[in-house]
Amino acid sequence: MKTLIRNATVVLPHDTLRTSVLIDGERIGAIDPAIHTTADEVVDAHGLHLIPGVIDDQVHFRDPGLTHKEDLAAASRACAKGGVTTFLEMPNTNPTTTTCQRLEEKLLLAAGKSIVNYGFYVGATTDNVAELRRAERTPGIKIFIGSSTGNMLVDEQQALERIFAESSLPITAHCEDENTVRANRERFDGGRSVDDHSRIRDETAAILATTRAIDLAKRHRHRFHVLHVSTGAETELFRDHSGLITAEACPHHLFFSVDDYARLGTLVQMNPSLKTRADNARIWQALLDGRIQVVATDHAPHTLEEKKQPYPKSPSGLPAVENSLALMLNQVNLGRCSLEQVVHWMCEAPARVWDIVDKGRIEVGYDADLVLVDLGRTATIRNEEQLTKCGWSPWHGESLTGWPVRTWVRGHCVFAKGKIDATRFGAEARFDHARGGYWATQD
Ligand code: DOR
Numbered sequence: 001m002k003t004l005i006r007n008a009t010v011v012l013p014h015d016t017l018r019t020s021v022l023i024d025g026e027r028i029g030a031i032d033p034a035i036h037t038t039a040d041e042v043v044d045a046h047g048l049h050l051i052p053g054v055i056d057d058q059v060h061f062r063d064p065g066l067t068h069k070e071d072l073a074a075a076s077r078a079c080a081k082g083g084v085t086t087f088l089e090m091p092n093t094n095p096t097t098t099t100c101q102r103l104e105e106k107l108l109l110a111a112g113k114s115i116v117n118y119g120f121y122v123g124a125t126t127d128n129v130a131e132l133r134r135a136e137r138t139p140g141i142k143i144f145i146g147s148s149t150g151n152m153l154v155d156e157q158q159a160l161e162r163i164f165a166e167s168s169l170p171i172t173a174h175c176e177d178e179n180t181v182r183a184n185r186e187r188f189d190g191g192r193s194v195d196d197h198s199r200i201r202d203e204t205a206a207i208l209a210t211t212r213a214i215d216l217a218k219r220h221r222h223r224f225h226v227l228h229v230s231t232g233a234e235t236e237l238f239r240d241h242s243g244l245i246t247a248e249a250c251p252h253h254l255f256f257s258v259d260d261y262a263r264l265g266t267l268v269q270m271n272p273s274l275k276t277r278a279d280n281a282r283i284w285q286a287l288l289d290g291r292i293q294v295v296a297t298d299h300a301p302h303t304l305e306e307k308k309q310p311y312p313k314s315p316s317g318l319p320a321v322e323n324s325l326a327l328m329l330n331q332v333n334l335g336r337c338s339l340e341q342v343v344h345w346m347c348e349a350p351a352r353v354w355d356i357v358d359k360g361r362i363e364v365g366y367d368a369d370l371v372l373v374d375l376g377r378t379a380t381i382r383n384e385e386q387l388t389k390c391g392w393s394p395w396h397g398e399s400l401t402g403w404p405v406r407t408w409v410r411g412h413c414v415f416a417k418g419k420i421d422a423t424r425f426g427a428e429a430r431f432d433h434a435r436g437g438y439w440a441t442q443d
Helices: 072-082 100-111 129-134 157-166 178-187 195-200 203-219 232-239 251-255 258-268 277-288 324-333 339-353
Strands: 002-011 016-024 027-031 041-044 049-052 054-059 084-089 117-120 141-145 171-175 224-226 245-249 370-380 399-409 412-416
Touching: 002 339, 002 370, 049 339, 054 072, 054 324, 054 339, 072 084, 072 324, 072 399, 072 412, 084 399, 100 117, 129 157, 141 157, 141 203, 157 203, 171 203, 178 195, 178 203, 195 258, 203 224, 203 232, 203 245, 232 245, 232 277, 245 277, 251 277, 251 324, 277 339, 324 339, 324 370, 324 399
Parallel strands: 002 041, 002 049, 054 084, 084 117, 141 171, 171 224, 224 245
Antiparallel strands: 002 016, 016 027, 049 370, 370 399, 399 412
């Protein structure tokens, strides 16, 4: 099957051009193909922009085990609608993904459920280094240096030293210092309202744990990716471009602050917690100047019923995968960044950080994971229209300009004219860790 996308404004690795792109089977067959090129389908993309599919490198899809709030089928449809063509999923499912066998089982599950491409991290425990060493077919190792949803905390120094010393896959981590969180929890009597969440999981907790993880990475010369940076202070740690450290920002830490608890309450309770508007601004600045390379969602669905329990019973996390690209395109329209920067943060950089083969760029021979976006379209996010199984969005009622309107996964159109096509499954992303990560593959 050949699809010709005609007259789009195409975001290429080094240029943005008005041209046409030919999808040939599962790959990008040609850019600016000959004028007489024929295809099975021709899409007139006049007035639209064509970008690589988004790679979301931090999602929690709850499958297996917690499928009352999300599963791979619903979540992958939400991805397709949001322009996310590949997701990398975290190991805090039930059971946890902490052995090679569990990893294989998850891959098998996704092969029969996910309509977009997928990859799964292997989770660290205090004593599974042998599994971490054997694991293949994975972007890398996830450590919870700081407890969150699921019981996956690893914060003893000796265990962390072993993981960094004896494993070779890239490592990523949730960084909040457990001792600080515990002491604060005591101080605030467990927390009486959601405002206390940010006092318990405070700036000190974030900075201490991120500093500790970066120290481990540098001493062991081990590639390390800092997840969901929540404080301006942490961004000061990313000034040393030694080639080992990359970092990620999430839309909620860019666009929500402690001021939003009054309006949204526990809906915006997440880990790491929200900080101040000044932190939002400093994280944004770090994205603009390249200290933070990746934007990803930390999509962490819980049902509204669960979320509406009084703090601290309410669970942490919020869904975002179907709105993250639109949230960032809206920023393009507001003049805060360029479309090319969004493509770097959401497509190219995650592909490079995780050594993903043939994705993240529009280039001949690359996988035809593509998204057409309409930068002029305005629409309001509505809970009723969310495809995530949890059925709500913290951005409900928000009007955004700039939306994905068509998504292809390996040449197959999974989303067009507001409708999902779930007749074909996505494929496992391939990782070539010999590439050496973000800094090694810059051109
Ligand atoms: O708020 C969060 N929720 N942060 C995490 O790191 C985990 C996530 C979840 O799985 O619910």
